[in-house]
Amino acid sequence: MKIKSQKDFFSGLMFMGIGVAFAWGATTYSVGTGARMGPGYFPLYLGVLMTVLGAVITFQALVIETIGGGKIGKWAWKPLFFVILANLVFGALLVGLPYFGLPAMGLIVAIYALVFIASIAEDGWKFKATFILATALAIGSYIAFVVALKLQFPVWPVFITG
Amino acid sequence: MELFEHLSLGFGVAFTPINLLYCLVGCILGTLIGVLPGIGPVATIAMLLPATYALPPVSALIMLAGIYYGAQYGGSTTAILVNLPGESSSVVTCIDGYQMARKGRAGPALAAAGLGSFFAGCVGTLILAAFAPPLTELAFKFGPAEYFALMTLGLIGAVVLASGSLLKAIAMIVLGLLLGLVGTDVNSGVARFSFDIPELTDGIGFVVIAMGVFGYGEIISNLAQPEHEREVFTAKVSGLFPTKQDFKDMTPAVLRGTFLGSALGILPGGGALLAAFAAYALEKKMKIKPGEVPFGQGNIRGVAAPESANNAGSQTSFIPLLTLGIPPNAVMALMVGAMTIHNIQPGPQVMTSNPELFWGLIASMWIGNAMLVILNLPLIGMWIKLLTVPYRYLFPAIVLFCAIGVYSTNNNTWDVWMVGLFGIIGYSFVKLGCEPAPLLLGFILGPMMEENLRRALLLSRGDWSVFVTRPISAGLLAVAMLMIIIVLLPAVKNKREEAFVEE
Numbered sequence: 001m002k003i004k005s006q007k008d009f010f011s012g013l014m015f016m017g018i019g020v021a022f023a024w025g026a027t028t029y030s031v032g033t034g035a036r037m038g039p040g041y042f043p044l045y046l047g048v049l050m051t052v053l054g055a056v057i058t059f060q061a062l063v064i065e066t067i068g069g070g071k072i073g074k075w076a077w078k079p080l081f082f083v084i085l086a087n088l089v090f091g092a093l094l095v096g097l098p099y100f101g102l103p104a105m106g107l108i109v110a111i112y113a114l115v116f117i118a119s120i121a122e123d124g125w126k127f128k129a130t131f132i133l134a135t136a137l138a139i140g141s142y143i144a145f146v147v148a149l150k151l152q153f154p155v156w157p158v159f160i161t162g
Numbered sequence: 163m164e165l166f167e168h169l170s171l172g173f174g175v176a177f178t179p180i181n182l183l184y185c186l187v188g189c190i191l192g193t194l195i196g197v198l199p200g201i202g203p204v205a206t207i208a209m210l211l212p213a214t215y216a217l218p219p220v221s222a223l224i225m226l227a228g229i230y231y232g233a234q235y236g237g238s239t240t241a242i243l244v245n246l247p248g249e250s251s252s253v254v255t256c257i258d259g260y261q262m263a264r265k266g267r268a269g270p271a272l273a274a275a276g277l278g279s280f281f282a283g284c285v286g287t288l289i290l291a292a293f294a295p296p297l298t299e300l301a302f303k304f305g306p307a308e309y310f311a312l313m314t315l316g317l318i319g320a321v322v323l324a325s326g327s328l329l330k331a332i333a334m335i336v337l338g339l340l341l342g343l344v345g346t347d348v349n350s351g352v353a354r355f356s357f358d359i360p361e362l363t364d365g366i367g368f369v370v371i372a373m374g375v376f377g378y379g380e381i382i383s384n385l386a387q388p389e390h391e392r393e394v395f396t397a398k399v400s401g402l403f404p405t406k407q408d409f410k411d412m413t414p415a416v417l418r419g420t421f422l423g424s425a426l427g428i429l430p431g432g433g434a435l436l437a438a439f440a441a442y443a444l445e446k447k448m449k450i451k452p453g454e455v456p457f458g459q460g461n462i463r464g465v466a467a468p469e470s471a472n473n474a475g476s477q478t479s480f481i482p483l484l485t486l487g488i489p490p491n492a493v494m495a496l497m498v499g500a501m502t503i504h505n506i507q508p509g510p511q512v513m514t515s516n517p518e519l520f521w522g523l524i525a526s527m528w529i530g531n532a533m534l535v536i537l538n539l540p541l542i543g544m545w546i547k548l549l550t551v552p553y554r555y556l557f558p559a560i561v562l563f564c565a566i567g568v569y570s571t572n573n574n575t576w577d578v579w580m581v582g583l584f585g586i587i588g589y590s591f592v593k594l595g596c597e598p599a600p601l602l603l604g605f606i607l608g609p610m611m612e613e614n615l616r617r618a619l620l621l622s623r624g625d626w627s628v629f630v631t632r633p634i635s636a637g638l639l640a641v642a643m644l645m646i647i648i649v650l651l652p653a654v655k656n657k658r659e660e661a662f663v664e665e
Contacts, residue, residue: 008327011594015333022340022355029352035624039347039354042612046340053333060329072593076386080589083382083561084582090565091578111562118558121385125554133555137562145566152573 005070008061015054023047082121090114095154106156107146111138169291172521176529181224184217185526188225189533192232195563197239204602205380206233207496208372209563211503212570219504220519224526226500230493231283231530234476235538238275238469243268254442258457258464265460270404272542274412274462275469276535282420282470283531286477289424290484291524294513297485302510304486306617307628311638313611316488318642321600328649331600334591338601341366342608349616361576368499369571371605372492374581375598377564379588381557404462411454412466415445419467423474428481441471477527484520485510488607492599495606 003009023044032038061070093113096104115134119125146155175181191213195206210229214222242259255275262271304312321331344355345365356362404412422444423437445467446457455461482488487509489495501508506516513520568581591598622628630636 007593007595008330011330011333011596014590014594015330015337018337018340025355029347029354030350033624034619034626035622037349037616037619039350039352042615043340043343043354046336046343050333050336050340053329053336057327057329057333070595074386075593076382076589079382079385080586083378083385083557084585086558086561087378087565087578087582087585090562091569091575094569094578095575114562114565115558118561119554121382122554122557129555130558133558137559141562141566145570153570 003061004063004065005061006072007070008057009070010072012054012056012058012061015057016051017054019047019050019052019054021047023051079121082117086114086117086121089117096158103158104154106154106158107141108138108155109157111141164295165292168295168517168521169525171517172291172523172525175220175518175522176224176525181221181522181526182529184221184225185228185529186533186537188228189232189530189537192229192234193236193239193534193538194232196233196236203230203233203237204372204492204496204599205376206236207493207500208369208376209567211369211496211500212567214500215503215570219501219506220522222500222504223497223519223523224530226497227523227526228530228533230476230497231527231534234473235276235279235534238279239272239538242271242275242465254438254468255465257442258459258461261458261460262462262465267460269542270408270462271460271465273404273539274408274466276538278412278416278419278466278470279473280531280535281416282423282474283477284528285420286424286427286474287524287528287531289478290480290527291521293428294481294485294520294524297481300485304634305632306614306621307632307635308638309486309488310611310614310618311629311635311642312486312488313607313614315638315642315645316482317600317603317607318645327595328646330596334596334598334600335604338604338606339608339611341371341601342605343612348609348613361574366580366605367568367571367577368496368602368605370568370577370580371584372496372602373564373568374584375588375591375601377560377588378581378585379592379598381560382585382589383592384553385557408462411451412462415463415467416470418444419470420474423471424478426471427475427478437471437475438468441467473531480524480527483508484512484523487512488610489603492602495603498606 024047026040026044026047029040029043030038031040031044034041090110090113092102093105093110094107096102112134115137116130119130119133142155146153176185188210191210192203192206195209196203207226207229211226214225217225238255238259241255242263259271259275262268317335321328321335342365344362346353346356346363353363419437419441422441426437426440442464445461445463448463450456450461457464476493479494483494483497487498487507489498498508506512506519564581565578568577569575571577588598591601618628619626628635629639
């Protein structure tokens with residue numbers, strides 16, 4: 001059997017998987033009856049519904065002809081990796097990771113790290129331009145979020161502020 | 163006249179210098195961010211939401227209204243200038259707007275969009291003020307069965323209008339409903355699907371989902387495209403204002419668009435989008451006058467009508483939110499989130515318990531609209547300049563604003579990890595061709611639906627027929643069924659696919 005639409009086929013599988021997971025998880029809570037719904041009732045039926053929907057989508061993807069085969073295309077691993085990494089590093093540097101003994105480095109350091117890591121996601125990034133961008137964003141964020149909006153951030157590394 | 167009393171109360175609340183300032187700041191920020199390609203009102207509001215936390219509730223909502231209008235207008239700006247719709251409802255604007263821009267008539271197109279939106283916004287505000295009180299009365303007649311039926315109708319409505327596969331959109335709603343259930347069950351106190359992680363017992367933050375799926379997901383898929391494909395179009399903009407002939411052409415189009423938009427916006431489920439499509443279709447049906455540019459090649463009516471319709475529609479889509487507490491689309495879902503953060507439970511009781519807030523918000527919508535026109539008409543030239551900033555400098559800034567926004571929601575790094583996860587999920591949705599907007603709507607409605615289903619079945623002792631024996635509930639469900647059947651009819655199905663392919 002040939003897959004007629006890759007996108008639909010795999011999204012159908014995804015929905016089926018998630019549906020089964022939720023329905024199975026729901027059975028570990030008390031399900032109850034319609035008149036006395038337990039915490040598992042609604043998620044169980046939603047999970048079942050989603051599994052059915054996923055199955056139909058998968059089935060259609062095998063049967064119905066789609067123009068161009070509904071190709072998923074290449075995954076953009078590089079942007080995916082660096083954008084998400086930039087986000088995670090930002091969080092880790094901002095307030096530190098006490099579990100790993102990483103001290104809080106504060107907002108400014110975190111901004112530089114985020115801008116540099118995110119910039120790598122695009123081909124042909126340049127150090128100088130990125131540095132200027134990071135500096136501009138750091139100053140702008142300091143004024144906007146710390147001075148004007150008074151959001152609570154650690155701004156500088158702990159070993160400077162004590 | 164009660165209407166004028168209410169409106170004057172509202173203007174009394176909203177028209178303080180400080181609130182006007184917040185509204186202005188909101189408009190500026192909203193436009194600034196909304197004008198960035200690929201960022202629609204949903205992402206803009208999600209991003210700027212934390213900025214309103216410190217404000218008193220009235221000011222916060224007024225600022226959010228400003229952000230909303232700013233973002234929406236910003237989205238139309240990119241639709242016209244670079245053929246990139248910021249949101250689904252400005253998709254139609256692209257068709258003729260971009261053609262006008264390519265012919266060096268971006269100025270008149272932007273002005274037509276701005277003026278048309280302003281007029282539609284004024285009418286929409288009046289309708290909202292006039293119809294909100296009677297609809298609120300009706301809302302008090304709603305029992306749990308009716309609420310459940312109405313939410314079903316709203317979700318189905320949203321799906322029917324989504325582009326692409328109907329089944330996938332329904333599956334995305336169900337996924338949203340399920341994600342909304344994560345966390346402590348209010349009735350039994352059981353922490354569901356939380357894997358013993360304390361942060362998950364509070365549920366998943368909707369800002370996290372909105373930013374992860376819409377913000378990061380979009381950025382990654384934008385970066386995946388080769389540079390020349392997302393190159394912004396920077397033609398010289400000549401003549402900022404429409405000519406006399408332009409005004410003559412666009413006035414009836416604006417009137418028709420406003421009328422259609424106000425009527426369709428009240429329907430739950432993406433009123434603004436449907437309104438824009440319907441208005442464009444109507445204009446296309448109208449006779450083309452001799453000497454007029456054909457549609458699809460830069461007709462000003464093709465910009466003015468859908469723009470007024472979507473603004474009128476988005477105005478009247480506040481009606482179900484404010485009177486029933488049910489968000490009709492993803493933007494309104496975010497507004498519900500914003501209200502809950504400020505301890506306001508949207509619903510019929512807002513009008514009686516917080517009249518200043520209710521009427522103040524309505525007045526501020528008009529102020530937001532007016533401010534937008536004042537702000538944007540002279541600044542059209544500047545917005546165009548902003549678009550020449552290369553994406554390479556833009557996207558790290560967007561990532562930064564998302565990260566800061568998510569962190570400051572709860573001052574908790576857990577949300578930062580979660581948004582990373584949802585970024586990956588969001589990109590997978592893009593790759594698999596699954597529309598994320600229905601997911602967000604389902605996510606907001608999940609707990610509400612469960613609660614109303616539970617109550618309805620408790621009252622009927624487990625008898626499911628309660629949904630069809632109560633007249634209002636039966637009527638709402640019948641409309642929902644009808645919508646699905648109509649969409650599945652072969653003739654409509656082809657037309658619908660055509661409509662989305664064409665754009």
